[in-house]
Amino acid sequence: MSCGRALGDADGSALTNKLMSRVVKYFDHQLLQSVQGQSDRGAVSRVRSAANDASPAEDPRQQDPVERYGKILDAVRMRYRKLQRFARRLTNKYDNSAEYSFDDESVQTIIDQLVETDHFLVWNEKYAAEGTYIVAPITLWNDPSAVQRLLSRVPTRTGQYARRKAAEAEAAVQEEVNENGEPQSNSQEDADDQPLIEYLLLFSPTSRWQWNGSVMAAELDFTDFALEDNRLRLVADTYKSSLSQCKRLLAAALLDLETGEPIATLECEVEAQAHLPRIQKVLHKIAQSNYRLTESIIESATHVRRALANVDPNFQRQVTSGPTPQDMTENWYQFASEHGRRAANHVDATAHGRITRLLMRLAISWCSFICDSCNHQDRKTFRWTVTALRTTFWVTEGGNILYLDAQEFSLLRKSVAQLIQLLIGHFDILGAKSAAEAKREAEKEAVRRAQRQQENFDDEFIPRSSPPHGINKFPIDRSIRLVQEQRLQLIEELEATRAGFSNDQHLIGQVLDEEVSEDRALVFLAASSSNIALRWQQGAFIGGGANGNVYIGFNLDSGGIMAVKEIRVQDLSNSPALYKQIKDESDVMSMLSHHNIVEYFGIEVHRDRVFIFQ
Secondary structure, three states: OHHHHHHHHHHHHHHHHHHHHHHHHHHHHHHHHHHHHOOOOOHHHHHHHHHHHOOOOOOHHHHOHHHHHHHHHHHHHHHHHHHHHHHHHHHHHHOOEEEEEOOHHHHHHHHHHHHHOOEEEEEOHHHHHOOOEEEEEHHHOOOHHHHHHHHHOOOOOOOHHHHHHHHHHHHHHHHOEOOOOOEOHHHHHHHHOOOOOOEEEEEOOOOOOOOOOOEEEOOOOOOOOOOOOOEEEEEEOOOHHHHHHHHHHHHHHOEOOOOOOEOOOOEEEEEEEOOOHHHHHHHHHHHHHHHHHHHHHHHHHHHHHHHOOOOOHHHHHHHOOOOOHHHHHHHHHHHHHHHHHHHHOOOOHHHHHHHHHHHHHHHHHHHHHHHHHOOOOOHHHHHHHHHHHHHHHHHOOOOHHHHOOHHHHHHHHHHHHHHHHHHHHOOOHHHHHHHHHHHHHHHHHHHHHHHHHHHHHHHHHOOOOOOOOOOOOOOOOHHHHHHHHHHHHHHHHHHHHHHHHHHHOOOOOOOOOOOOHHHHHHHHHHOOOOEOOOOEEEEEEEEEOOOOEEEEEEEOOOOOEEEEEEEEOOOHHHHHHHHHHHHHHHHHHHHOOOOOOOOOOEEEEOOOEEEEEO
């Protein structure tokens, strides 16, 4: 049964490895298709032509590349986080052993010390023929089934043998009571000294040695542990969280009782691994697939930047009201950096060095993207700069910056200097910015004063032409006309700005026909009492599903934080039923008031989407 369970767990780990490999292939395939779809120079023109002609035969990647990359990012982020969390749990569950190396001179010393600390030898001819010997603590004496369970099964959460021993110790304490009904002190101390976990020691010495302690012969099923020569493997019966306690017990067993110094030096070769070779092999494959996906995600940000470099952000916002190409590229950079930093904490030293070098190149590309492709006067660029610089300082700390070549270091130094200048430009340090603005305003005022003096001089010496016959029109001073022209120009600029806002918010051109069922349902939902006018700003993405996406929302009126659910209307033919469902849900939510129920604020209705505030 134990072997069958071990094989089943190995098959489960293999399935996890296959799922991880499929995520890697899906990500690379989707990213390569998107890059190829945007590589030629005519991509933007084809997008413009597709938007004007509304031809269904065009490739959707060319119609909306930003939306396509957003879907790829959401899909990979959701799948990979769940799969990585599950793979990490498997690794933490099966990493129940550590491996040490020793030299030939210290073999007999280690064996004698184990005998002195109440360890016994488990003799089995099958293991002895392969040069592998088993040593166990005295708590496993005369219990070969427990030894077999530790050798052939996967680790349990608390150790079945330890639970059984703890129960026996507790029953013994209950039996040994004094006249007052209190447990005796020596029995209580023995119960406190009872170890919570059990372990085995597998060692394969190449030199001659002699065991002078207790020996227990046991019939055990043979398992090939692939143990190298002069190695000692510590096998625990618990999760990785208690493997460290087993290491401390082994280190205490190898201390000299008189001096407190180690009697021999054991070099730790493997900090944590699965003691069954088949499971360890699958876990190693999962780690390799995880590293390949991490490498692909880190390198994907640069590919997305090149693919979206030729997409017009103004045209993109006219086609869809979603994020701009700069916003999508920034989302990829942030996801790649966060994932790379998180993955670097769960890999070995070799993979950690490679991921760090990839993150340094990502930081260089990120800084150059903000310097070359973003509006330095925009506030969100300021926020992106802070995040990019924080990542850059983290990956280049210590000696990591020495791995950059001369060209990469020069580009990094130039980009960081520009970003620091960008940050300084958003602050008024010691009034320097205000003084510069005041100086420029004074210069403009001097120019305007000179112009007015020149115009007054022209009005005084240059004769005016008489008005047409029959029209009584008083002459207007040129300075007055200048003021009027300036005011008219400001009015035109304000009107152009208002028209731009109206186009972005779809306030113009949205004509509803009550004869159409879709528009009639939209009017019905918009007239609901839950439809509110709220000043808010969309934040980070929280999650998504079949019905819509959920974002963090900031209430600009109250300054509070809320959850905003966005429901897009994909099929207009089914919109009446969807609007009725939203109306019923909002009516029910508005009537509920309980501390265990999310508070409902209202809805915001648009033609192609509905926002629900909670």
